[in-house]
Amino acid sequence: MIYDYFKIIRSINKKQCSEFVYNHPQGNLFQTPEMAEVYKQTKNYEPITLAVVDTKNDKILAVLQVVVIKELSVFSGSFSARAIIQGGPLFVETETGIKALKLLMEQYDKIAQKKVLYTQIRTMWDTSNISSFLNTLGYEHEERLNFLIDLNRPEEEIWRDIHKSRRKGINRAANKGVVIEEMRDKSFVPIFYRIVEETYKNARIPLADIKLMESAFELLVPKNMATFYLAKYEDMYVGARAVLNYKGLIFDWYAGALLDYLSLYVNEALVWHILKEGANSGYHTFNFGGAGNPNEEYGVREFKRRFGGKMVNFGRYMKIHSPIKMKIAEKGFEMYRRVVL
DSSP states (O other), X not given: OGGGGEEEESSOOHHHHHHHHHHSTTOOGGGSHHHHHHHHTSTTEEEEEEEEEXXXXXXXXXXXXXXXXXXXXXSOGGGSEEEEEESOOEEOSSHHHHHHHHHHHHHHHHHHHHHOSEEEEEOSSOXXXXXXXXXXXXXXXXXXXXXXXXXXXXHHHHHHHSOHHHHHHHHHHHHTTOEEEEOOSGGGHHHHHHHXXXXXXXXXXXXXXXXXXXXXXXXXXXGTSEEEEEEEETTEEEEEEXXXXXXXXXXXXXXXXXGGGGGGOHHHHHHHHHHHHHHTTTOOEEEOOOOOOTTSOOHHHHHHHTTTOEEEOOOEEEEESOHHHHHHHHHHHHHHHHHTO
């Protein structure tokens, strides 16, 4: 049987894994060893990396990188843990690769059953070719929108595609004296974090520990795999945005702006600065990082839509590993939101 030649490994050679991810058509930063190290250094984050190798030639056939996140202090263990698979799994798109993927996901499910409430697969491309396969494993498809902006064209063309109201906001930010600075020193991370934290608190969404930003700055920025920006007005930092850079794609990662300064069009200024810089630095796509379920109201969607990108609906998948624990945790999360957020 072909499975006789497969081996599942967790201690993957970093160089070999990096090469597989980079050379894969859908290779992305979330599946790299560098991102695993960022997760490893972050409080309440645990990376799990699995690969299937063909023992006949020692070549990787499939890779899966997961981050287990524990966010709620009201529970412990698997009652507070969820798993995110961003931009994965990656597999060789052959019959052998599909079989390796099946083995990989089955092995992951055995691990997840003991560790997390649920797993989300956040897709970054069309996965209709494996949708039915994931459904058989218990992963249900959900509608999920996003906007992709083509940067492989003149700056003037990108500007023309931006909605008039957004262009007006960008110009007003410049006229009011808003300046965008690229963060060059780790000492600015607490400032960056406080701005994002205010935004997340206003939206009543849990935010990762500051160590995630610190680790990303330390490990990814020197490799040009991440860039952090701050928006400054007079002598105060009022906006923040971090993006991930990989293989010509810019991924909108974390963003925030102080509520009292939104009238300065800080968010518009930050996005336009990143689009310009990306277009002039050889990047081909800006990925807005998600625009919510099309059947639900999501205020941020309209903000993103008006930057003129192409709307896509790649969706996402979700599997609940323990329905009973999930119901208990949902009640705990509602309590957490009311009391803490």
